[in-house]
Amino acid sequence: xxxxxxxxxxxxxxxxxxxxxxxxxxxxxxxxxxxxxxxxxxxxxxxxxxxxxxxxxxxxxxxxxxxxxxxxxxxxxxxxxxxxxxxxxxxxxxxxxxxxxxxxxxxxxxxxxxxxxxxxxxxxxxxxxxxxxxxxxxxxxxxxxxxxxxxxxxxxxxxxxxxxxxxxxxxxxxxxxxxxxxxxxxxxxxxxxxxxxxxxxxxxxxxxxxxxxx
Numbered sequence: 001x002x003x004x005x006x007x008x009x010x011x012x013x014x015x016x017x018x019x020x021x022x023x024x025x026x027x028x029x030x031x032x033x034x035x036x037x038x039x040x041x042x043x044x045x046x047x048x049x050x051x052x053x054x055x056x057x058x059x060x061x062x063x064x065x066x067x068x069x070x071x072x073x074x075x076x077x078x079x080x081x082x083x084x085x086x087x088x089x090x091x092x093x094x095x096x097x098x099x100x101x102x103x104x105x106x107x108x109x110x111x112x113x114x115x116x117x118x119x120x121x122x123x124x125x126x127x128x129x130x131x132x133x134x135x136x137x138x139x140x141x142x143x144x145x146x147x148x149x150x151x152x153x154x155x156x157x158x159x160x161x162x163x164x165x166x167x168x169x170x171x172x173x174x175x176x177x178x179x180x181x182x183x184x185x186x187x188x189x190x191x192x193x194x195x196x197x198x199x200x201x202x203x204x205x206x207x208x209x210x211x212x213x214x
Contacts, residue, residue, distance in 0.1 A: 008065045009036060009072055009082060014089040015097055020069060026052050033064075033071035036087075038078040041105045046081060048099050081105075111153045111201050114163045118154045127192065128155040131162050134191045139184055150184055153201060160196040162188060167202070 011019065023029050033055035038046045055071050058064075063079045065072035074082055081103050090098040107119055123132060131152050139150055154163040164184060185198040 005063050005065050005074075005079075006067065007084070008063055008074055008079060009085045009087060009099075011070075012086065012088040015087045016070070018089060018097060019087070023052060023070070028054075031056055033073045035073045035075075036078070036082065036099070037075050038081045041110050044104065044110075046101060046103070046105060050097070050099075111163065111165065113199065113201050114154045115156075118156050118163070121154070121157070123152060123155065125155060125157050127157055127160070127194070128152065130192050131155055131188060131195070134188055135164075135184075138187055138191065143183070160194055162195060162198045163201050164198055165202050166200065 019034055023032060023034070026032055029052075031054050032052040035049070035051050035053045037049055039049045040047045053073070055064075055073060058073065061076040063074040063076055065074065082099075082101060083103065085099050085101040085103075087097055087099050090096060092098075108114075108116065111119060123129070135150055135152055143150065149167045151165050151167065152162060153165050155161070156163075188198055189195050
């Protein structure tokens with residue numbers, strides 16, 4: 001089932017021109033639509049994938065944004081996360097398209113794998129405060145050289161497990177596992193001997209540039 005859902009995503013005139021120019025360069029462009037979907041979480045926002053794909057034989061669970069020249073296809077699972085978004089041209093990074101989204105990830109989406117009851121406890125406990133201090137004093141200064149950062153998102157006082165999210169240069173980096181195990185985890189355990197483990201809750205698959213470059 002498809003729907004005319006024109007308020008789901010809008011395009012600025014410049015963005016529309018760029019998309020249509022790119023579409024016309026595709027083989028069989030008359031059968032293609034611009035697919036826009038949420039692929040994960042990056043920093044405090046979502047990460048996205050934009051690509052052209054055949055719009056014929058679309059599955060039922062899809063939202064369609066249709067106008068006279070361009071079809072935008074949004075998987076239903078992404079629709080609520082994208083509603084009200086705007087695709088526009090940005091001069092940054094040499095120029096490209098960027099999706100301006102008024103929606104933000106939930107705490108559960110930003111911290112996959114962290115039990116809700118642990119998240120609900122916050123970071124006010126004594127162990128959490130110690131871990132925060134170690135991250136700021138000993139860990140983040142050392143990984144800042146390649147644009148990385150580590151943030152404590154939760155700490156299980158009962159199991160003595162810290163949940164850490166990496167960002168910047170560490171998100172999606174092939175060396176992030178080594179950074180966590182040989183750097184962050186080692187340092188935290190040395191400074192906080194009662195700590196049993198450190199869990200990386202970073203969405204590394206979303207550590208990519210969401211722009212479509214000209």
